[in-house]
Amino acid sequence: MGFLLCFSLLVLLAAPYLEGGSAQRHRAVRAQRPRGGSSPMPSETTASFWVSISPKLMTVELGSSVWLNCSSNCPLLESPVLHTGLRRGLTLSGPNWVSFQLLDVRTWSSDVRCFVTCARVTRGATARINTYKGPQSVILEPPVLEGREHTLRCHVTHVFPVRFLVVTLRRSGRVIYSESLERFTGLDLANVTLTYAFPAKPNDYGQLVTCHAHLNLDGLVVHGSSAPMALSFLTWSTRSKALASTCIAALVGILLAVGAACLRKYLLMQSRA
Numbered sequence: 001m002g003f004l005l006c007f008s009l010l011v012l013l014a015a016p017y018l019e020g021g022s023a024q025r026h027r028a029v030r031a032q033r034p035r036g037g038s039s040p041m042p043s044e045t046t047a048s049f050w051v052s053i054s055p056k057l058m059t060v061e062l063g064s065s066v067w068l069n070c071s072s073n074c075p076l077l078e079s080p081v082l083h084t085g086l087r088r089g090l091t092l093s094g095p096n097w098v099s100f101q102l103l104d105v106r107t108w109s110s111d112v113r114c115f116v117t118c119a120r121v122t123r124g125a126t127a128r129i130n131t132y133k134g135p136q137s138v139i140l141e142p143p144v145l146e147g148r149e150h151t152l153r154c155h156v157t158h159v160f161p162v163r164f165l166v167v168t169l170r171r172s173g174r175v176i177y178s179e180s181l182e183r184f185t186g187l188d189l190a191n192v193t194l195t196y197a198f199p200a201k202p203n204d205y206g207q208l209v210t211c212h213a214h215l216n217l218d219g220l221v222v223h224g225s226s227a228p229m230a231l232s233f234l235t236w237s238t239r240s241k242a243l244a245s246t247c248i249a250a251l252v253g254i255l256l257a258v259g260a261a262c263l264r265k266y267l268l269m270q271s272r273a
């Protein structure tokens with residue numbers, strides 16, 4: 001990217017919007033985990049006993065409700081025990097499975113554990129629920145032409161998780177700049193501002209520029225775009241405006257001088273006639 005002159009990026013973290021207490025709850029859950037869960041099996045009857053939870057990994061929009069299915073090859077004489085900090089909803093069950101609904105998931109990442117006891121042996125399985133929030137808005141400010149450079153400023157608001165966000169700038173549909181925000185590992189909703197400057201060329205004027213935000217979550221892409229903005233003379237900076245008015249003043253001065261000379265010549269000719 002030879003024409004890259006200037007680039008800066010700003011990420012503002014929103015006030016702790018997501019549930020803060022979740023980490024503590026998870027620690028408490030881990031401490032409660034029965035010891036027998038990972039110890040060797042005492043007898044052959046339980047050696048092939050398994051517990052499974054599905055899906056193992058889910059990525060859902062902030063505030064969604066989800067279903068998790070906990071099953072085992074051991075007939076469920078007593079209901080499986082679910083350990084989660086999330087709010088519980090409905091429950092469905094079959095001979096060797098129980099399906100749990102979890103409501104309004106607002107924790108950015110949450111582990112849910114299901115424990116089944118079979119012949120006095122307890123085993124568990126874990127599922128992870130990750131959340132995301134697509135950009136609330138993608139706003140491209142009107143481009144500013146200062147000196148011989150266009151500056152584009154794009155705002156992406158209320159997005160999460162920022163490390164999966166890619167912000168792209170396009171001119172007449174072609175990508176002129178793209179930035180992946182992997183290095184921002186914050187765990188809150190964020191506002192991102194991308195600033196990019198590039199040299200102005202005579203054929204730029206009137207071309208449309210747009211800003212695009214992509215949240216790439218394994219297999220799932222959430223996308224937002226700005227309204228197009230035109231690169232234009234109308235957004236001249238004050239400096240170029242000042243220069244322009246100096247030029248116009250000089251031109252008017254020259255015209256006045258020429259006019260006065262013509263008038264004098266005309267009057268001279270009139271007086272001779």
Ligand SMILES: *[C@@H]1O[C@H](CO)[C@@H](O)[C@H](O)[C@H]1NC(C)=O
Binds near residue numbers: 014157158191
């Ligand atoms: C992010 O942007 C939104 C919308 O412009 C605004 O209401 C909010 O206060 C901003 N948050 C931060 C942390 O700047």
Ligand SMILES: *[C@@H]1O[C@H](CO)[C@@H](O)[C@H](O)[C@H]1NC(C)=O
Binds near residue numbers: 069092
């Ligand atoms: C839960 O999983 C079991 C075993 O895989 C399956 O038989 C059952 O239909 C599932 N229940 C729901 C509600 O998906």
